[in-house]
Amino acid sequence: MKRASLKEKFLIFKVKQNKDAEAYGMLYDYYVERIFRFIFFKVSSSEIAEDLTSEVFLKTWEYINRTTEKIGNFNALLYRVARNAVIDHYRSKGRTIVNITDEELFEQIADKRDLEKEADTQLEIENVRNHLKKLKDIYQEVITLKYIEEFSIAEIAEIMEKKKGAVRVLLHRALKALKEIAGEE
Amino acid sequence: MTMNNIIEQLKELKNIKPRRDWVESQREVLLSQITKQNVAKPQSFLVNSWFLTKSLLPGGFMRFVARPVGVLTMVILFVFSSGLLGVNASRKSLPGDFLYSVKRSSEKMQVSLTMKQEKKAILHVQFAEERVKEIETLAHGQNQPEKKQAKIDMAVNGLKEEMGEAQKTLDKAKEEPKKAQKTIEAAKKVDNMAAALSEKIAQKKTETTDKEIAKSLETAVQAADAASVKAMSVIVEKHEAGEAELSKEEIKQTIDKIDNKINKVQQQVNASAEEMKEVSKTVENIAGGETKLPPPNALLGKEGIGTDTGGSSAEKNQDLSDKLQKLKTKPGAAGQKLSEAKILLNNGDLSSAIEMIKQGAEINEEVRQGVETINKVLENKK
Structure with missing residues (x-):
């Protein structure tokens, strides 16, 4: 779709x-x-990500049926609700960084590949995830939306409620920061 | 590490997905939660169409529409354009497709925008033709049998609905004496179209090897025939009331059509009687053997098939035989009606002849449904 x-x-x-x-x-x-995925990269726990994802869809349903506003962009709405859900989660639980175990990460990979390749991929994924985790939230978010979810600048602008120009600048700075982190390791 | 490497690795993160079982179970939980919270509120298709239009069009456009010049522009565009609301995209959709409801809604919209009853009747039959095309496409399709059957049934129900509406609108058109001639013209078109559809579907039925599809097609044939008979009765009523003139040739054609219709229904009655004989043999064999029958309530669909509600095997067999016995008299009764129709036709009482045809066809339909039900019970027993 x-x-x-x-x-x-x-x-x-x-x-x-x-x-x-x-x-x-x-x-x-x-x-x-x-x-x-969006929530998972922010909370780094599949269980918490599952709970919050369920919450997001329920809240979005309630919002759609409560509001008299036209739903112009459902995609953007969902991500906004997701972002707010993560913020509320951190407020209520206190920010706890839960390091995902290798096993949990392994389970997330949907493709069936041979074990050796799986291990290599797992290592790569773990590396880049570690890099992402070290970024500021807003940098992590814009990189996730652009390179993982493959949204356009216009779509990211709508999700993050920023102007397109501001998103481009943010993306440039986020990539620079990520490269510095990756270069350090 | 280069930027390209980093970006390639980032893209790998797209492989992170939630557990499949969680996704599916959560879907069920979500839907049950939201269903409990809210009762779905179906609204009239006109209300739905208005809000659908509003939601699909941009806000600036809607502000233009609110102005008087915008209102007039929109009325003209909407009436003469068929490209809005994805109607063009939906034209080729089939039952079960996403845009199928748009297709049906646009058909209903066309009917509601048509002012004249006689034109509405013709539209309904045209939409019934569309249902037949859908059935043809589905019958040749590669779907799984259960899905194919369900979709064909949807199309057949749509056809029945359209034929039913065609009959109702002909009745309404009949109430307007000033338009008697136009009503007759429309009724003739409906009759010709419905008769052609009936032939087409009957042909399809002979070509299919699937029993379930054949049964669905028979239902469609009955619906088309009923509309054809209705159209004939409207023509005859208008003529007999002196509201419209039919030429001698037209009267002869009408008489021939009624005669053909009597013969056709008689053939259907004969076919039902044959099926009845087959079913009787099977039931007699069962009654003579030791095979346990499902409870009689299964015939009425009130209990699950196989549910033992008590009673001896012999009692159950007797009950089934009794029901079959009641059905057995019906082909004879239908034949009687058709014989009377012939006599009335020969005496020039066309409207009474048509009434007898209708009654004969209705009795035959009862037989057909009864035999189908008994066959289902017997099949489930196997």
Whole structure:
């Protein structure tokens, strides 16, 4: 489903107008992996990421059915709700950095590849994740949205509620910081 | 490490995904939570269409529309354009496809925007033709059998609905005496179109080897025939009431059509009687053997098949035989109606002849449904 496509708008219409649970289920199917990943990189625990992801979809449903505003960009809405959910989580729980174990990380990899390649990939992924973790939240977020979720600058601007120019500058600084961290190791 | 390396590694992180079982179980939990919170509120398709239009179009456009010049522009565009709301994209969609509901909604919109009852009737039959095309495409498709059957049933139900609506709109058109001639013209078109559809579907039925699809197609044939009979009765009523003139040639054609219809329904009654004989043999064999029958309530679909509600095997067999016995008299009764129709037709009482055809067809439909139900019970027993 292409973002903000006719299909997505039609599904949102069905959710808002008819409280159609199955239509919302289809939106969930499309976005659940992305939202999980977005939260996972921030909280570094798959269990917490699962809980918060569930919370995000429920809260978004409640918002859609409560608001009288038109839902212009469901994608951006979901990410905003996700970001707020992470912030609330840290506020209520206190910021605790939970290092993900090798086993948990291994489980996240969906592809079935041979063990040796898996181990190499696992190592690479762990490296780059460690680099990301050392970045400021906002740098981590913009890199995640751009290179992992492959959003355009315009889409990132809408998610982060910034101007496109500001996102470009942020991205440039984030990449520079990441390169410095990677260069140090 | 170069920037390209870093970016390549970042892209690898896309492989991080949530557990599949968690995704699926969470989906169920989410949907059950939101279903409990809210009751789905279906609204009229006009209300839905308005809000759908509003949600699909940008805000600036909607502000333009709010101005008088915008209102007029939109009315003209909407009435004469068929490209809005993805209608063009939905035209080729089939039952079960995402845009199918858009296709059906746009058809309903066309009907509601049509002012004249006689034109609405023709539109309904045109949409029934579209349902037949969908059935043809689905029958040749590569779907799994259960999904194919479900989609074909959806199309058949749509066809039944359209034929039903065509009959209702013909009835409404009939109430307007000033438009009697136009009503007759429309009724003739509906009759011709419905009869052609019936032939087409009957042909499809002979070509299919799938029993379930054949049953669905038979239902579609019955619906098309009912619409054809209705159209004929409207023509005859208008003529007999003196509201519209039919030429001698047209009267002869109408009489021939009614005669053909009697013969067609008689053939259907004969086919039902044959099926009844087959089913009777099977039931008699079972009654004579030791095979346990499912409880009689299974015939009515009130209990799950196989549920033992008590009673001896012999009692159950007797009950099934009794029900079959009641059905057995019906082909004869249907035949009786058709014989009366012939007599009335020969006496020139066309409207009464058509009424007898309708009654005969209804009785035959009862037989067909009854035999189908008994067959299902017998199949489930195996």
